[in-house]
Amino acid sequence: MSHPALIIAPVLIPLSTAMLTAAAQGRPRLQTALSMAGVLAFLAAALALLAGVQEHGSLAMQFGNWEKPFGIAFLIDRTGASLVLITALMGSASLLFLLSDADPGNRHPLTLPLVHGVLAGVSGAFCTADLFNLYVWFEVMLICALGLFAIGRRMDQLDGTYKYMVLNLVGTLLLLMSVGMIYSATGHLYFGALSQAYASLPPTLSLALLSALSLAFLMKAGAFPLFAWLPASYHTLPAPVLALFAGLLTKVGVYTVLRTLGDVFTPAPELLMEALGWIAVATMITGVLGAAYHWDIRRILAFHIVSQIGYILLGIALNTEAGFAATLFYTLHHIVVKANLFLIGAIVWYWTGSYDLRRSGGLYAARPLLAVLFLVPALSLVGIPPLSGFWAKFLILQEAIAQGRVAWTVAALLVSVLTLYSMMKIWMEAFWRPHPEPTRAVPSGRIWPAYAATMGLAGVTLWIGLSPQHLLAFVQAAARSFNL
Amino acid sequence: MTWALAICIWLTLSAGLYLTLSRDLLRCVLGLAIMGSGANLLLFLSGRIGLAQPPVIPAGEAVLAQAANPLPQALVLTAIVIGFALLCFSLVLVLRLIEGKRSDDVLDLRDAEPLGGDGVKPPLPTAQADARGGQA
Numbered sequence: 001m002s003h004p005a006l007i008i009a010p011v012l013i014p015l016s017t018a019m020l021t022a023a024a025q026g027r028p029r030l031q032t033a034l035s036m037a038g039v040l041a042f043l044a045a046a047l048a049l050l051a052g053v054q055e056h057g058s059l060a061m062q063f064g065n066w067e068k069p070f071g072i073a074f075l076i077d078r079t080g081a082s083l084v085l086i087t088a089l090m091g092s093a094s095l096l097f098l099l100s101d102a103d104p105g106n107r108h109p110l111t112l113p114l115v116h117g118v119l120a121g122v123s124g125a126f127c128t129a130d131l132f133n134l135y136v137w138f139e140v141m142l143i144c145a146l147g148l149f150a151i152g153r154r155m156d157q158l159d160g161t162y163k164y165m166v167l168n169l170v171g172t173l174l175l176l177m178s179v180g181m182i183y184s185a186t187g188h189l190y191f192g193a194l195s196q197a198y199a200s201l202p203p204t205l206s207l208a209l210l211s212a213l214s215l216a217f218l219m220k221a222g223a224f225p226l227f228a229w230l231p232a233s234y235h236t237l238p239a240p241v242l243a244l245f246a247g248l249l250t251k252v253g254v255y256t257v258l259r260t261l262g263d264v265f266t267p268a269p270e271l272l273m274e275a276l277g278w279i280a281v282a283t284m285i286t287g288v289l290g291a292a293y294h295w296d297i298r299r300i301l302a303f304h305i306v307s308q309i310g311y312i313l314l315g316i317a318l319n320t321e322a323g324f325a326a327t328l329f330y331t332l333h334h335i336v337v338k339a340n341l342f343l344i345g346a347i348v349w350y351w352t353g354s355y356d357l358r359r360s361g362g363l364y365a366a367r368p369l370l371a372v373l374f375l376v377p378a379l380s381l382v383g384i385p386p387l388s389g390f391w392a393k394f395l396i397l398q399e400a401i402a403q404g405r406v407a408w409t410v411a412a413l414l415v416s417v418l419t420l421y422s423m424m425k426i427w428m429e430a431f432w433r434p435h436p437e438p439t440r441a442v443p444s445g446r447i448w449p450a451y452a453a454t455m456g457l458a459g460v461t462l463w464i465g466l467s468p469q470h471l472l473a474f475v476q477a478a479a480r481s482f483n484l
Numbered sequence: 485m486t487w488a489l490a491i492c493i494w495l496t497l498s499a500g501l502y503l504t505l506s507r508d509l510l511r512c513v514l515g516l517a518i519m520g521s522g523a524n525l526l527l528f529l530s531g532r533i534g535l536a537q538p539p540v541i542p543a544g545e546a547v548l549a550q551a552a553n554p555l556p557q558a559l560v561l562t563a564i565v566i567g568f569a570l571l572c573f574s575l576v577l578v579l580r581l582i583e584g585k586r587s588d589d590v591l592d593l594r595d596a597e598p599l600g601g602d603g604v605k606p607p608l609p610t611a612q613a614d615a616r617g618g619q620a
Contacts, residue, residue, distance in 0.1 A: 150573075150577060159581070173520055180526050180559075184531070293605075353615075354614040
């Protein structure tokens, strides 16, 4: 089996697709074909990678044949491989959705290259085992994301771009400074070597360094109190790109917190984990309350990203193998569900003519299939059995109760109820009640790719929900391989 | 020497942070650029403040005695290039915003999140915004 090519494939395939699609700018059909071929190749490579990781435990590669602690390394374990696969899946769903007429944006010729650039940045961050290299992948993601924000050139999009850019740049600078200080304290950037050097650091120094590093990652993840960039900008994006961002970008921040505090710098300082737990609770509550105010489907869902990040961080704060397994389970489930809800929001816009709930309605009678497609991810987000969200929340709360974290558990359950309120609001306004303008003409565009994409994602949610034992065994094996 | 450089980094970062917190769009971006320089300086100095000695390990020895570690210098080059690209992008973005809004005050940027409504519910989007999927 050709390991080296396979290990760099998650980065190489999206990057070369980005270049090819950029070269084919003038020819939209060729560009779309190249982009679809690229994302399918990415999906195939991610599947092969997962099979390889299942067989060998983890796959590693040193670039330029440098010996282990010196060169840049890629190290893909079960966590990385599963996240790369979900990235490829989200990429395919978004690009398929982009073929439909449900809010595709202005179809600027540079959209596809930038989307593949984001995919390369995200999967690079999941694969790398080098702290500075991780910073570089964050920058790849950031610059491609900024391009996708600004490409529509409407004033609201430029406004969103500005707010996204300022807070993310501050986060990036903090990350860069923490990487520099960690390097000067330990002399290493390779995760394995950092892990060994960490044991000999004085506790106060390691607490300071890890706090700075975690703060940078938490800003990227959209955690309380530095999440303002997310609800200020996300809803200005075209729907397929929005779904991709909502699924993946914040989750890279969460993954890096999990990787650094759970795998590299272990045991993490107790004070930091305690603080992370309370940050998680505050993130959950502020996110869900922000969503309660809004009537634009996209803005409701954007605040729910923040709220759900709280649950995922709570799993990390529990700081045990079971907690990390639950975190990974939650992340994988959440990416699919969240992206799917945004895509369904775009189909609602297509049929009713508005993202605002006060101007939509009547979909349950007119489009029963869409109603069912909405209920699967919406109830899963709330955590109704037997859907995937139930198992994800169950795993996290089980571990929280086992550790006697009553306050965290109660907060999480309360936030679930408020999540149900938001989903009910969408259901009642957009689906149940009649449309305020009954004579509205039915739009005649191409919509089947949108339905195909959402059905595929709903299928994944149902699979996780109805047979969670496969994914559960997988995430438990992934957490066992962590360096606890 | 170490203290002089530490104070220099501190000054750069605080000047950058001060400007970043400004409501003026252009000042905010310049502040980010200055903070970026402070971060780069910090990264650069993480590999020891060396003498004018080349980073070559003498024959028969295993460690680099007095010279500065060259790896952070390579890292900082990468960071400078990335920072430069982002600065160019942000300057163009800010110019477009000032041009479009005829104002450089952050508080005037309400296109993505319009204020108003009845105080309990957010304002309804305009028909034009509904038609293209975006906000006003």
